[in-house]
Amino acid sequence: MFALRAGQSRVAAGSPVAGASRLADGFLLPRWARRPARLFARLGTGDFVPPRFAAAYATALLFAATGLYGTYVGGRMPELAQAVTARTGFAVDQVRVVGHRETSEIDILERLDLTGWTSLIGFDVDAARERVASLPWIEVASVRKVYPETLEIRITEREPFAIWQHGSQLSIIGRKGNVIVPYAGGRHADLPLVVGAGAAEQAAGFVAEMAKYPDLASRVKGYILVADRRWNLRLDNGITVKLPETGADEAIVQLLRADREKGLFNRQVAAIDMRFPDRMVLQLTPEAAEARQAALDSSGKPKKPKPEKRT
Numbered sequence: 001m002f003a004l005r006a007g008q009s010r011v012a013a014g015s016p017v018a019g020a021s022r023l024a025d026g027f028l029l030p031r032w033a034r035r036p037a038r039l040f041a042r043l044g045t046g047d048f049v050p051p052r053f054a055a056a057y058a059t060a061l062l063f064a065a066t067g068l069y070g071t072y073v074g075g076r077m078p079e080l081a082q083a084v085t086a087r088t089g090f091a092v093d094q095v096r097v098v099g100h101r102e103t104s105e106i107d108i109l110e111r112l113d114l115t116g117w118t119s120l121i122g123f124d125v126d127a128a129r130e131r132v133a134s135l136p137w138i139e140v141a142s143v144r145k146v147y148p149e150t151l152e153i154r155i156t157e158r159e160p161f162a163i164w165q166h167g168s169q170l171s172i173i174g175r176k177g178n179v180i181v182p183y184a185g186g187r188h189a190d191l192p193l194v195v196g197a198g199a200a201e202q203a204a205g206f207v208a209e210m211a212k213y214p215d216l217a218s219r220v221k222g223y224i225l226v227a228d229r230r231w232n233l234r235l236d237n238g239i240t241v242k243l244p245e246t247g248a249d250e251a252i253v254q255l256l257r258a259d260r261e262k263g264l265f266n267r268q269v270a271a272i273d274m275r276f277p278d279r280m281v282l283q284l285t286p287e288a289a290e291a292r293q294a295a296l297d298s299s300g301k302p303k304k305p306k307p308e309k310r311t
Contacts, residue, residue, distance in 0.1 A: 091116070091117055091118065091119060091120070091149060092114055092118045092119070092120050092123065092149060092150070092151055093149040093150070094149060094150040094151070095108075095109060095112065095114070095150070095151045095152075095153065096146075096150060096151070096152045096153065097153045097155070098152070098153065098154045098155070099154050099155045099156060099157070100155055100157065101157060102137040102157050102160075103135055103137045103138060103155065103157060107135055108132055108135070108153060108155075111128070111131040111132045111134070111135065112128050112131070112132070112151070112153075113128075113131070120145055120147060120148065120149060120150075120151070123145065123151070125143040125144065125145060128143045128151075129141050129142060129143045132153060132155065136180055136181045137157045137158055137180060137181065138155050138156070138157055138158070139156050139157060139158045140155065140156040141153065141154070141155045141156075142154045142155075158174050158178075158180050159174060159175065160172050160173075160174065160180060160188055160191060161173055161174050161175040161191070161203070161204065162191050162192045162193065162194045162200075162203055162207075163183050163188065163191050163192070163193050163194070164177075164179070164194050164195075164199060164200045164203075165193060165194070165195045165196075166195075166196070166197060166199075166200075169182070170182065170183035171183055172188055172191070173194075173200045173203075175204045176201075176204070177200035177201035177202075177203070177204070179200070192207060192220070192221070192222070192223060193221060193222040193223070193234075194222070194223045194224075194225070195222060195223070195224040195225065196224055196225035196226065196228075197225070197228065198225055198228045199223065199224070199225035202225060203223060203225075206223060206231055207223065209248075209249075210223075212249075213252055213256065215256060216233075216252060216255070216256060219235045219236045219237075219265070220233050220234070220235060220236075221234050221235065221236050222234035224240075229245050230242075230243055230244060230245040230248075230275075231243050231248070235265065237265065238270070239265060239269055239270065239271065239272060240270065240271040240272070241255065241271075241272045241274065242271060242272065242273045242274060242275055243274055243275070244274060244275045244276075244277070245275075247277065251274035252274075254274070254280070255272065255274060255280075258280065267282075267288075268284060268285045268287065268288035269282050269283065269284060269285065269288070270283045270284060270285045270286075271283040
């Protein structure tokens with residue numbers, strides 16, 4: 001009641017300004033609405049004297065409101081918010097990348113689409129995560145804001161399994177046969193080579209089976225799928241082992257026994273055919289074949305002299 005009476009005593013009773021605080025007899029406006037009501041009442045009676053530069057302020061306010069409205073209608077409010085917040089201490093100044101090995105930081109930064117005045121507040125982390133995850137090596141990516149000025153990128157990369165040769169093309173593939181990137185040499189040269197249509201999808205299972213025979217698996221440099229049915233093995237000394245379509249385990253056991261007993265892998269052999277259940281067929285290298293033929297010729301019986309013709 002004291003505040004209400006104090007507010008009434010500032011103007012003369014019965015004046016238009018005093019009446020502006022009332023909407024009807026016995027009803028007073030709330031305190032926050034009384035001052036605006038008195039201001040409008042003074043404008044109507046001519047008692048109000050505007051402050052200096054009021055017209056300039058009003059014009060500037062009008063222009064500002066018009067500009068904000070145009071920005072809103074034109075859909076440029078996010079850009080305006082980016083510019084304002086970036087210049088008030090929230091510009092992205094640091095990017096922290098964790099978990100990358102095959103992917104370069106430059107490629108990741110390009111996917112973030114950062115400028116010198118990108119605001120951390122308005123930055124779309126979901127869209128950035130999708131762009132980063134589109135890089136070939138990246139399997140999972142996360143983007144996190146660390147206020148006031150840092151972006152943290154955590155990635156999990158795909159694991160390379162083998163080099164797949166299909167025709168004249170070489171590609172690095174994952175364990176499920178998915179192509180990751182074209183093969184360009186470097187540290188991936190030690191990956192096993194799988195060759196042929198369908199080899200990318202079937203290689204993981206066959207290589208796992210070969211792991212049961214470490215003495216042979218350690219010497220295999222290439223796994224060649226033939227007619228989508230059976231495998232050939234290319235050994236580190238150039239020998240090709242032709243495995244059967246069925247019974248590959250038995251053939252490998254027989255092959256390893258022959259190598260232990262007769263040093264098969266150290267001979268001048270170009271190919272070892274294990275496709276026949278009752279025998280092993282060896283194909284000699286061209287040099288070994290020539291040497292063998294020469295040996296056979298030299299060990300043959302001497303030719304009989306031609307009888308002299310009698311005249």
